[in-house]
Amino acid sequence: MVGKEISQAVIRRMPRYYRYLGELLDEGVERISSNELSSRMQVTASQIRQDLNNFGGFGQQGYGYNVKYLYEEIGKILGLNEKHNIIVIGAGNLGQALANYVKFEKLGFVIIGLFDVNPALKGTLVRGIEVRMLDELADFVKDHKVDIATLTMPKEAADSVADLVVSLGIHAIWNFAHVDLQVLDENVVVENVHLSDSLMQLSYNIVKSHTKE
Template identity: 55%
Template structure:
């Protein structure tokens, strides 16, 4: 395990927000920021921010705050964004195509090499110069291109079959958009994106606001 393996998942999930805000500060030409100012931007307390960042080493200086560019760069390294990750998408429907179309992933170092589908009407089409290929060739393609990440945007019924193919092809991680839990070996990292659950949470808060 790496040196950050004992850091809690709740801290890890806050890091991308810090990274995003620091990127915005760089765009505005701001060189340094205090934990109090970062607190106002992020909504986390200043002490929480300091505790979070102290898990990864001392970035700030008493009376100076944080060097924005330096902290942004260090958080990028911690998040692994100084590495290029190769990915494929299984499921070339609307969601799969939207992900392939999103340039922000490539800017962050995630390169989608291909989409895969079983629908003959889609095979051969290109999304931003990324070709949709027959799912039957997915294992071969992943192994030939040393793909790191498999992205699942298929309907729920096909998700486990796709995950099994990704495991067979020896991907390192799976980004799962299907609303189902996957059964994969412990050495495969799975990050689930639950669009429905997020929408249901929004529905709950809207209802509470309406009730009160």
């Protein structure tokens, strides 16, 4: 089923399903109707059925969804049944914050290396992970399987660091630098996180709510 062409809009909603199903599991809920899931997630039941039908359904009419089964299947769709080794390049505050997120590890994303160009950070330990210098990356990649490179450096350096990690055979980039990375290799997948975009969206909604009043 994985590999079928599914719209990115549907994919963007999947992690949210996964998160809510995980909470239901934690609460000991074994079975849930699309109506109950709908009211909990504040999306329509028809949206839920449509989204899940992209992957073959998972529900039985009048019987609801088996929470554990659905959770695991969505996990597989999202690739969470495999462990992903991550490195973080840029060991400033944001890089260290990401390295400290234990939540990622629970999802199978394990941070195995931290890199920076600032010699003052060399050898610093963050949750037991040593900060290495960027010129040690090539050797590190020879010895370790790296699935994802996280970039948290200033935008001026981001494109060249992206080129470096791609040249070393890393095929996935999680980018926090303030730029949409231009990676020309079509085998490389990039996810850009623009925190300031989300702040601007909030600010739009503040203005809108004021004009409503």
